[in-house]
Amino acid sequence: MSFDADVVVVGAGAAGIAAARALLARGRTVRVLEAGGRLGGRAFTDTESLGAPFDAGASWIHVAERNPLTPIAQGMGFTLRDERRRVRDILLVRGRPATAGERAAHDAAAEAWEAAAEARDAAGGEDIPLAQAVPRGGPWDATMAYWFSTIISGVEAERFSLRDYVATGLDGGNLQVREGFGTLVARLGEGLPVTLHAPVARLRQDGAGLAAEGGWGVLRARAAIVTVSTGVLAAKGIQFEPELPDEVHAAIAGLPQGLLSKVVLRASGEGRLGLGPFSRLGRMVEGPGDHAMSWMLWPWGRDHAVGFLGGELAWQLAQEGPAAAEAFARAELARYVGAAEVARSFAPGAVVTRWAEDPLFLGAYSHARVGHYGARAALRDAAPGDGRLRFAGEACHPRYAGTVGGAWESGEHAAAAIDATLG
Ligand SMILES: Cc1cc2nc3c(=O)[nH]c(=O)nc-3n(C[C@H](O)[C@H](O)[C@H](O)COP(=O)(O)OP(=O)(O)OC[C@H]3O[C@@H](n4cnc5c(N)ncnc54)[C@H](O)[C@@H]3O)c2cc1C
Numbered sequence: 432m433s434f435d436a437d438v439v440v441v442g443a444g445a446a447g448i449a450a451a452r453a454l455l456a457r458g459r460t461v462r463v464l465e466a467g468g469r470l471g472g473r474a475f476t477d478t479e480s481l482g483a484p485f486d487a488g489a490s491w492i493h494v495a496e497r498n499p500l501t502p503i504a505q506g507m508g509f510t511l512r513d514e515r516r517r518v519r520d521i522l523l524v525r526g527r528p529a530t531a532g533e534r535a536a537h538d539a540a541a542e543a544w545e546a547a548a549e550a551r552d553a554a555g556g557e558d559i560p561l562a563q564a565v566p567r568g569g570p571w572d573a574t575m576a577y578w579f580s581t582i583i584s585g586v587e588a589e590r591f592s593l594r595d596y597v598a599t600g601l602d603g604g605n606l607q608v609r610e611g612f613g614t615l616v617a618r619l620g621e622g623l624p625v626t627l628h629a630p631v632a633r634l635r636q637d638g639a640g641l642a643a644e645g646g647w648g649v650l651r652a653r654a655a656i657v658t659v660s661t662g663v664l665a666a667k668g669i670q671f672e673p674e675l676p677d678e679v680h681a682a683i684a685g686l687p688q689g690l691l692s693k694v695v696l697r698a699s700g701e702g703r704l705g706l707g708p709f710s711r712l713g714r715m716v717e718g719p720g721d722h723a724m725s726w727m728l729w730p731w732g733r734d735h736a737v738g739f740l741g742g743e744l745a746w747q748l749a750q751e752g753p754a755a756a757e758a759f760a761r762a763e764l765a766r767y768v769g770a771a772e773v774a775r776s777f778a779p780g781a782v783v784t785r786w787a788e789d790p791l792f793l794g795a796y797s798h799a800r801v802g803h804y805g806a807r808a809a810l811r812d813a814a815p816g817d818g819r820l821r822f823a824g825e826a827c828h829p830r831y832a833g834t835v836g837g838a839w840e841s842g843e844h845a846a847a848a849i850d851a852t853l854g
Pocket of ligand 1 (some may be wrong): 443445446466470473488489491492493551573630631632658660668669691692786790791796824825826833834
């Protein structure tokens with residue numbers, strides 16, 4: 432039987448690009464099939480909507496000290512900005528700036544929140560919802576839950592495995608990329624044997640190998656690495672033949688996608704609200720049902736403001752559409768500067784990310800459901816078809832899940848495993 436390549440890689444995001452590069456470096460022949468019209472997946476720099484690069488997906492190189500993309504970015508001459516501490520330039524408490532005492536209480540609550548999660552995890556026992564492990568009822572506790580879980584992880588703490596939260600916690604430095612993190616990832620995919628607009632509808636066993644099929648045709652390979660999101664896998668975006676083993680289905684179901692959305696407004700005048708580049712705005716969450724946004728203003732001195740919203744609110748606004756998200760964002764900004772100033776300082780319209788609605792992603796990044804913290808390793812180690820089929824992507828990284836660096840390492844890991852299987 433003849434094959435088109437040793438390995439077919441499904442998806443040209445960070446994991447797929449890393450896997451393809453690693454396989455080629457090992458002397459394997461590779462074909463990458465990407466459903467969309469571009470490289471990079473959830474690392475995507477939009478250079479058209481705002482007249483300046485805007486990272487619609489990933490924007491920080493997290494845990495920069497040991498992220499494989501840090502030295503790569505440096506070596507390629509990208510401009511990086513170290514953002515070790517994210518201090519709020521404006522921290523709002525019930526409509527007014529926080530006092531020094533309130534800021535100190537805010538910072539102490541953050542430390543206490545993280546310490547409680549870590550201590551409860553270290554104590555062992557059953558996995559529990561993150562929300563049950565952390566302080567509750569203090570003046571800043573709802574704010575911490577909102578910031579650490581709903582926004583950063585894209586899911587409410589009530590539905591998030593404590594074990595997974597602690598295991599995948601991000602420490603260390605954060606770097607922003609002036610040219611765009613998506614630009615960096617896409618550049619790393621340039622020159623690879625990628626076919627765009629080639630959605631894989633079916634991946635089936637084919638003699639001693641696998642056949643990837645779609646409306647574009649058929650591609651036969653000795654092995655395959657699938658890097659699509661767990662949202663796409665759970666929605667059966669790819670049909671597997673034979674059907675995947677139960678434990679793989681269980682791992683996928685244990686790792687749903689959370690949601691982080693960005694709403695971007697452009698300045699209309701020169702005033703910039705009197706705030707400098709990279710200014711941060713945040714506010715106290717006043718209790719259950721109060722959905723706050725977090726803001727980063729004028730990155731790299733550019734004329735746009737990026738609002739972040741996560742979890743249930745983000746899913747709800749994704750359903751309601753971009754106009755609802757824009758209205759929500761303007762109302763949130765008005766809390767800081769008043770509605771008249773928002774109308775004066777920002778042009779009409781907004782750029783709203785659509786990760787939830789896009790069938791190629793169906794969310795932002797994964798979290799483990801309570802009791803499913805082992806699912807990441809299970810998906811990473813799954814090797815159906817005598818090891819000829821492997822999964823990779825952010826969800827498969829037990830330590831750096833939800834990041835580009837984690838996706839990258841996961842792709843390299845799957846490539847090494849497939850290479851060993853092929854002998
Ligand atoms: C709003 C947002 C903010 C984020 N912020 C950060 C951050 O600051 N730092 C960070 O490190 N990470 C961040 N992330 C997470 C990071 O972007 C992801 O963890 C990472 O990019 C995932 O890479 P991947 O290769 O696993 O998956 P993907 O990037 O999703 O790649 C999978 C590819 O498969 C393709 N595909 C889907 N279905 C098919 C099919 N049937 N056939 C063929 N191809 C298919 C998709 O189009 C996609 O290109 C963020 C994500 C979002 C959405």
